[in-house]
Amino acid sequence: MNIEQVILGFIYGEAMTGYELKKRFDESVAHFFGATFSGIYPALRRMEREELIEKEVVVQEGKPSKNIVRITEKGRQSFADYLKSPLSPGVQKSDLLVRYFFGRYAAAGQIQGWLLEERARLAHTREGLLHMRQEALKDPDSDAFRLKTLEMGIAQIEFSLRWIDEELTKQSGGGSGAQEKPGR
Structure with missing residues (x-):
């Protein structure tokens, strides 16, 4: 592609x-x-x-x-x-996930900042996709395949938002999982 x-x-x-x-x-x-x-x-x-x-x-x-x-x-x-042609393997790129992977080297507070920043960005993107879906549903000529890709995008973002919320809870001491460590 x-x-x-x-x-x-x-x-x-x-x-x-x-x-x-x-x-x-x-x-x-x-x-x-x-x-x-x-x-x-x-x-x-x-x-x-x-x-x-x-x-x-x-x-x-x-x-x-x-x-x-x-x-x-x-x-x-x-x-x-x-x-x-055969499908090409999709590769998802995420600055948050790269940073999170190396989170053990982050200074205290950075990880929560990344999560909050990404949460805000994703919430904004979700609102845009929901608006696009709403507009597409109003249009009788709207393409069903376009609607399906919008649904997939919304579902992926909602999954990411749930994951971020869970990690924020863990970061604040409300559960187990990756914990912040001071930078080295």
């Missing part, structure tokens, strides 16, 4: 600008595949060179020209090949 395959999926049904692609990433798959403008635009240039997409330049009066990209037949075939 790479950014090109996600872009092909987005433009499979409709042409878009780079800005619209970024918005689509943020509003739909950001909880499991993030993208930045600095990742999208180089990918679009590569994809155009490989003839997976074609670009139409629309001149706008008083504004910069708009570059609209659409999938080519070669791009459709590439996307179909991706969907038929």
